[in-house]
Amino acid sequence: MFRRPKGTRDFLPEDMKFRRHIEKIIRKVFESYSYEEILTPTFEYFDLIAEKSGEEIRRSVYVFEDKGGRTLALRPEMTAPIARVIANELRSRPKPLRLYYITNVFRYEEPQRGRWREFWHAGVELVGSSRVESDVEVISLGCEVLETLGFKYYVKLGDVSEIRNVLSEIGVTDEREQNLILSMIDRGGDYSSYLESKGFDPRALNELFSTREVNTEKIRQVLNLMEDKFSDRVIVDLKLSRGLDYYTGLVFEFYVEGLDVAVGGGGRYDKLIETFGGPRLPAVGLAFGLDRIELAAKERNLISESEVMKAIVIPLSEKCVKKSFEISSALRELGIITELEVMGRKLNKSLSYASEKGIRFALILGEKELESNTITVKDLKKGEQEEIELGKLKKYFKSITRDTVCTSL
Structure with missing residues (x-):
């Protein structure tokens, strides 16, 4: 070594x-x-x-x-x-x-x-x-x-x-x-x-x-x-x-x-x-x-950083990967630091990883959501989740922080 x-x-x-x-x-x-x-x-x-x-x-x-x-x-x-x-x-x-x-x-x-x-x-x-x-x-x-x-x-x-x-x-x-x-x-x-x-x-x-x-x-x-x-x-x-x-x-x-x-x-x-x-x-x-x-x-203990909004997009199947790339790019345009799950892990392991990394939002995209043009957003900080239309994702994150720089999805 x-x-x-x-x-x-x-x-x-x-x-x-x-x-x-x-x-x-x-x-x-x-x-x-x-x-x-x-x-x-x-x-x-x-x-x-x-x-x-x-x-x-x-x-x-x-x-x-x-x-x-x-x-x-x-x-x-x-x-x-x-x-x-x-x-x-x-x-x-x-x-x-x-x-x-x-x-x-x-x-x-x-x-x-x-x-x-x-x-x-x-x-x-x-x-x-x-x-x-x-x-x-x-x-x-x-x-x-x-x-x-x-x-x-x-x-x-x-x-x-x-x-x-x-x-x-x-x-x-x-x-x-x-x-x-x-x-x-x-x-x-x-x-x-x-x-x-x-x-x-x-x-x-x-x-x-x-x-x-x-x-x-x-x-x-x-x-x-x-x-x-x-x-x-x-x-x-x-x-x-x-x-x-x-x-x-x-x-x-x-x-x-x-x-x-x-x-x-x-x-x-x-x-x-x-x-x-x-x-x-x-x-x-x-x-x-x-x-x-x-x-x-x-x-x-002098330096304290302001909280940075972080998210991870988790595709649940191969069919959801391409759309997950698009959603990840859109989140980055909103000023959100975004990871895409690239390990092919099961959902619970992906969520554990996100918690360990201090990622607040997990956006879960399965085939059901893909068909309905929605996505499940899980707030790991509050322990809450809801299903949101992709067209309303911008409004959702704007309501959480005023510092997000938003562009249309």
Whole structure:
């Protein structure tokens, strides 16, 4: 018996139903802000990923060589691939660009609660504006996603540019060295000892992290511009740096009640597109971990779907099959999710199957009904049944739900 690879999951029909429902909610919020969907290849050249993704991600990338000897990598996140697309194909489009994605990404990490090797990101990129309004829009959009899903949440907000400024002031001017220290800060490492070992004084950095005041102009502007319902959720954390080398300004992370890891995060990256050969386009982005959102939503029992009308059409003999196909099509035109019994089972077994699947209506067509142009409709929820003329089937289902989109049979 074959097993699935470590760190991956199989999504059964009930899992996919829940997942697609969450995706639908997130997609609706993204599109309400005028973001348009984009998708890139599952694998990229490794050099693209290695250029600006950060040491932690570089260590976790799935790397392989193809038959042509090219070194490729499964995408570990989506911002770098989208930056490549913008540099190559979207550079002349009107700005700002508002792009979103919902897709899978891959990292070789030790699986644990809320962490897998194949996982899904749902995110946005706002490209072309350096103004603080764009940061506010992306953070607010993230808040609205979590609010719409019903979470109790908060947002951590930091400023990587402030950390870089302090590092430059104490003598750490090399960008790669700064990136290494930012990565240590992000992981909770002993950056003070590291700086001292290199001959740098860490006190100015420690003072920045210990301040209780909002002392960066960008953070003040964000808090002033955000709607109160969102700004009240923000906690300023100047130690927040994230784990990616391409961040140049504000960074943020989203947390929800019941989960001790971030469900999303992002920040400003004003140099990345230029690094990939494009024009210098400022940008800010956000990515949610769809799997973590799903995990938290299930544990908090937050997502409830409205009842969907389902039916099954059961022909009792071969003579009734063709008409059953016609009735099934007509029900689907009415907006009813409809199955046709294709197993040739006895009626009681078909009804048991329908009950187990949560199907409410069983439409039973025998030769008697075929001759009289009627059908027996059994409401499995109420335990009632009645014989209905096929010409009145539309009226019958309209009386049950106002949400059914009806057309004539």
